[in-house]
Amino acid sequence: MIKSHGFAPWLAVWQRNFLVWKKLAAPSLLGNLADPMLYMLGLGYGLGGLLHDVNGVPYLHFLAAGTLCYSVMNSATFETLYSAFSRMHVQKTWEAILNTPLNLRDVLLGEWLWAASKSLLSGVAILLVIWALGLYADFALTLALLPVIVLTGLCFAGLGLAVNAVSPNYDFFLYYFTLAITPMVLLGGVFYPASALPGWLAAVAAWLPLTHAIELARPLLLGQWPDSVVLHVAVLLGYGLAGWASGLRWTQRRLLR
Amino acid sequence: MSVPLELTGLLKCYAGQAVVDGLDLRLAPGRCHGLLGPNGAGKTTTLRLALGLIAPDAGQVRLLGHDLPDAAATARARVGVVPQNDSLDPDFTVRENLRVYGRYFGLPRAFIDARIPDLLAFAGLESKADAPIASLSGGMKRRLTLARALINDPELIFLDEPTTGLDPQARHLIWQGLRRLLAQGKTLLLTTHFMDEAERLCDVITVIDHGRRIAEDSPRALIAAHVEAQVVEVFGEGALAWKPEAQRHCQRCEAAGETLFCYTDTPQPLLAALEVAAADAGLRYLQRPANLEDVFLKLTGRDLRD
Numbered sequence: 234m235i236k237s238h239g240f241a242p243w244l245a246v247w248q249r250n251f252l253v254w255k256k257l258a259a260p261s262l263l264g265n266l267a268d269p270m271l272y273m274l275g276l277g278y279g280l281g282g283l284l285h286d287v288n289g290v291p292y293l294h295f296l297a298a299g300t301l302c303y304s305v306m307n308s309a310t311f312e313t314l315y316s317a318f319s320r321m322h323v324q325k326t327w328e329a330i331l332n333t334p335l336n337l338r339d340v341l342l343g344e345w346l347w348a349a350s351k352s353l354l355s356g357v358a359i360l361l362v363i364w365a366l367g368l369y370a371d372f373a374l375t376l377a378l379l380p381v382i383v384l385t386g387l388c389f390a391g392l393g394l395a396v397n398a399v400s401p402n403y404d405f406f407l408y409y410f411t412l413a414i415t416p417m418v419l420l421g422g423v424f425y426p427a428s429a430l431p432g433w434l435a436a437v438a439a440w441l442p443l444t445h446a447i448e449l450a451r452p453l454l455l456g457q458w459p460d461s462v463v464l465h466v467a468v469l470l471g472y473g474l475a476g477w478a479s480g481l482r483w484t485q486r487r488l489l490r
Numbered sequence: 491m492s493v494p495l496e497l498t499g500l501l502k503c504y505a506g507q508a509v510v511d512g513l514d515l516r517l518a519p520g521r522c523h524g525l526l527g528p529n530g531a532g533k534t535t536t537l538r539l540a541l542g543l544i545a546p547d548a549g550q551v552r553l554l555g556h557d558l559p560d561a562a563a564t565a566r567a568r569v570g571v572v573p574q575n576d577s578l579d580p581d582f583t584v585r586e587n588l589r590v591y592g593r594y595f596g597l598p599r600a601f602i603d604a605r606i607p608d609l610l611a612f613a614g615l616e617s618k619a620d621a622p623i624a625s626l627s628g629g630m631k632r633r634l635t636l637a638r639a640l641i642n643d644p645e646l647i648f649l650d651e652p653t654t655g656l657d658p659q660a661r662h663l664i665w666q667g668l669r670r671l672l673a674q675g676k677t678l679l680l681t682t683h684f685m686d687e688a689e690r691l692c693d694v695i696t697v698i699d700h701g702r703r704i705a706e707d708s709p710r711a712l713i714a715a716h717v718e719a720q721v722v723e724v725f726g727e728g729a730l731a732w733k734p735e736a737q738r739h740c741q742r743c744e745a746a747g748e749t750l751f752c753y754t755d756t757p758q759p760l761l762a763a764l765e766v767a768a769a770d771a772g773l774r775y776l777q778r779p780a781n782l783e784d785v786f787l788k789l790t791g792r793d794l795r796d
Contacts (some may be wrong), residue, residue, distance in 0.1 A: 245593040253581040329577035333594035334563040
C-alpha cells in the first residue's frame with residue numbers, strides 16, 4: 234500500500250483549478266481587466282469631464298476605488314457561479330473528487346480559496362493600473378488595499394457558493410445578478426458617494442457588502458485611514474463566512490442525500 | 491485476507507420510503523462480485539453508502555477494515571471508483587487527468603508520474619497521452635476512467651455500469667482489463683444491466699430488488715436453482731395465440747411483447763409440436779440454454795421500471 238504524505242486536501246482542489254486557469258491565463262486576465270478598465274477610463278474621463286471634483290478629488294480618482302471593488306466582486310462571483318456550477322453540475326468534477334479521500338468540505342474550501350485567489354489577481358491587475366496612472370494620494374496606504382481585496386474576494390466567493398448550491402441551472406444566476414449584484418453596483422457607492430442617496434436608500438445600501446468594501450478602499454486611495462474599519466471588516470467577513478457555511482450545507486444536501 | 495466490504499442490515503430511506511431495506515452484503519477478497527437489480531432497485535444508493543458518501547439510517551458499513559462513514563476518507567484511499575456518469579476533466583489531457591486525480595489522494599508527484607505509463611498501457615492509451623478528452627471515443631473515455639480509478643493502486647474497485655453505451659469491441663476491451671485486475675488479486679464490485687457481462691465476469695452475484703437481497707450465488711448456481719435448463723423462444727404473428735398449446739409442452743411459459751418464453755428441462759416435445767404448427771400458425775422459434783437474464787426476469791418480473 235502507498236503511504237500518502239501529509240497534505241492539505243483542499244489544496245488539491247485549488248491546484249486543479251489553478252492548472253486549468255494557467256492554460257487560459259492570458260485571455261482570462263485580459264477579460265478581468267478590460268471590462269473594469271472601460272468603466273473606469275470611459276466614465277472617469279467622459280463623465281468626469283462634465284463634473285466638478287467629487288469630494289474634493291477628480292472623478293477618475295474617485296471612481297478608482299469603486300472599480301477596484303466592483304472588479305473583485307465580479308471575478309469572485311463569476312468564478313463561484315458559472316465556473317463552479319460547471320464543475321459541480323455539468324462536468325461532475327466534484328462527484329469524481331468525492332470518490333477519493335476528499336470530502337465536500339475540502340472541495341468547497343478549495344473552491345472558496347481559489348475564487349478568492351482569482352479575484353485577488355483581478356484586484357491586483359486594477360491596482361497596477363491605478364498605480365501606473367497615479368490615481369492615489371499616498372502609496373503606502375494603497376498597500377493596505379491588498380487585504381481589502383482578499384476580504385472582498387472571500388466575501389463574494391462565499392456568497393457565490395451559496396447561490397451556486399441552490400441553482401437548478403445557469404439561468405437562475407440572473408436572479409442573483411438582478412436582485413443582489415446590480416443593486417450593489419448602483420447603490421454601493423461605485424459611481425457616486427453613498428452619502429448622495431436619500432436616507433431610506435442609504436439604509437438599504439448600508440446592508441450591502443460592496444458598500445463596506447468601498448468604504449474601506451476609497452479612503453485608502455484618497456490618502457486617509459478609513460473610519461469604522463472593524464465594522465466593515467466584520468460585515469465582509471460575516472457575509473463571506475455565512476455564505477460559505479450555507480453553501481457547504483446546501484451543497485451537501487444537493488449532492489450527498 | 492480480510493473481508494474487503496461488509497454491509498450489515500443496511501437501511502436508507504428517502505421521504506419515508508426505504509430505498510435500501512435491510513441489505514446484507516459480504517465481498518470475498520480477489521473476487522468479482524456482481525450487484526444486479528432493475529432500475530431503482532437501490533444499486534447506486536448501496537454503492538454510495540458503501541463508499542461512505544451518505545450515512546445509512548440503520549446498519550453498518552465496514553470498508554477495508556474501517557467503520558464508515560466515520561473513517562470514510564481513510565478507507566477510500568485504498569478504493570477505486572468507476573462512476574456511472576462520465577466525470578473526466580474536459581479541461582485536461584489524458585495524462586493530466588491521471589495526474590490531477592492522483593493529487594486528490596495526496597500521492598507524491600514522483601509516484602504518480604512513475605505510475606502513469608503503466609496506466610496508459612493498461613488502458614491502451616499510450617498514443618493519446620497528450621490528447622484532450624474531447625478527442626477520445628466513448629470506449630477510450632471509459633478505459634481512461636478505469637485507469638484513473640487505479641491511480642492509487644486500490645485493493646477494491648467499484649464499477650457502476652462500466653460498459654453502458656459501449657459497442658461490443660469496446661466492451662470486450664473493458665472486460666479484458668477487469669480480468670487482468672482480478673488476476674492481480676483485486677476485488678471488484680460491479681453493477682451492470684448486461685447479464686452476459688455479469689455471467690462472464692462475476693464469481694458471485696447478488697440480485698437486489700426494492701432494496702432487499704432476493705438471491706445470491708454463482709451465476710451457474712443461480713441458473714440451476716431458479717430456471718429450467720432450456721428455453722424455447724416462440725415469436726412471430728401467431729405467437730401469443732399459441733400460448734395455450736405451448737403451455738401443454740413446457741413447465742413454464744411467459745409472454746413478453748410478442749414473444750413466448752417457454753422454460754423446460756425437456757424441450758423435445760415442444761420442438762416437435764412447433765415443427766408441425768409453425769408454418770400454419772405463423773410462428774418462428776429458437777432454442778437456447780437458460781441464462782442469467784432468464785433468472786433475473788423470473789426474480790424481478792417483466793414489468794418495466796422507470
